[in-house]
Amino acid sequence: MNNHITAIFQGWLSTATFLFAFLIIPSLTCAIEVSDADLLRMQTRFQEKGSVTYPENNLFSAEKLVLGKMLFFDPRFSTNQQTACATCHNPSLGWQNGLSYTRKIGKSPFPRRTQSLLNMGLDSRYFSDGRAASIEEQVLISIESTAELNIPMERLLAKLAKIPAYLTLFQNAFPYDETAISAENVIQSLATYERSIVSGNAPFDAWIAGDNTALSAQAQHGFILFNRKAGCVACHSGWEFSDHSFHDIGLPDMDIGRANYLPFLAMQFAFKTPSLRNVAKRAPYMHHGGFQTLRSILDHYNESFVRRSSISMHIHPLHLTDDEMDDIVEFLKSLNGSDTQTTLPILPQ
């Protein structure tokens, strides 16, 4: 009898050993499913941080930066005298405002979510529909738009002229201009400040620089899924995790996006790929602010997108499991950078 029990026990033991060796160990190490060379290739895609370039007609100066920052945070110029650029592009909320598209600031309701200003100096077209070809153009549109600051430039200049200390700041920034307070100089200063808004390094950057402890095993697995099975890298590539391009990703929304300016089939419902830097801190998501969580975005890409003729070739059912989507979310959290704290300026009186 005892021999029989021992035999049964030994049988169980060998079965358990088999399960542990061939089933459990591989599942524990599932994060390592690519060769070192392949992993290095994937990491290299995100290594090179571009440098912000200043255009020939608006080169950097510290004086422009100081002035631009004051203008950015000063609410006195808007028509309601309560709205600054920073009202919607709030540095405490990832340079956006944490609201979806239903807000109303100027005369007109704003049909889209506020875009973050992070890393826009590395971009090539501006606004989610790409309607501005330069940051300078974006600044002017945002000042005068009835949905944003809602003030004609001439009125803004008149308000600035009533604050004596601003004249000194403009003269410091533009010492060779006969009329220092001008539309051109307001635009140049604000654009210089916007170009300075760059996200800091994140745990992900430490990991690809060689610190293997900077990312959890779950986040590392999420990174591999991001590159392979989910294929997010097709659009979210490079240091900024954006190809700066325009795609229809099948959102259930009637906003035709880029096609307002380029009326082609490929541009119907297309919006610019957003950067994923600090993405976990920047809900709500998508141009319409329709998703509150990163997980809901993955659910969308996994199978919930709208099938239509303009859809990007990169959008197809992903067949990700719940665990895999959780791993990708964990990886996305590793893109939260230690950004420089923004201090509020003392505004001129």
Add this chain to the structure above:
Amino acid sequence: MNALCRLTLLASFLFSGNLYAATYDIIMKNREFSQTEIMINRGDSIRFLNAEENTEHNLFSLSKVYPFEISQQLPGIDVTIPFRKGGSFEVECAIHPTMHLRVMVK
């Protein structure tokens, strides 16, 4: 060479517009055109090859003289566009706005 053959050659020379029309290749790879400008003769064509592994492109020109748009160009597909009118044309990809090619047609 018999008379019929000579007549055919003469007719093609007279009516073809440009007997020596050439086709030039522009490769689209890594979200760039293989060159940023190209000078061709009227009647020449450009063959645009999408040599990406996994990226679609779009080709368009908003030129008033000769506007065109190729909506979707999948990897491995080539498209040949003849330039029959003179001038300077900006060829772009709507999906990837950093892609620009200036075509100067003499």
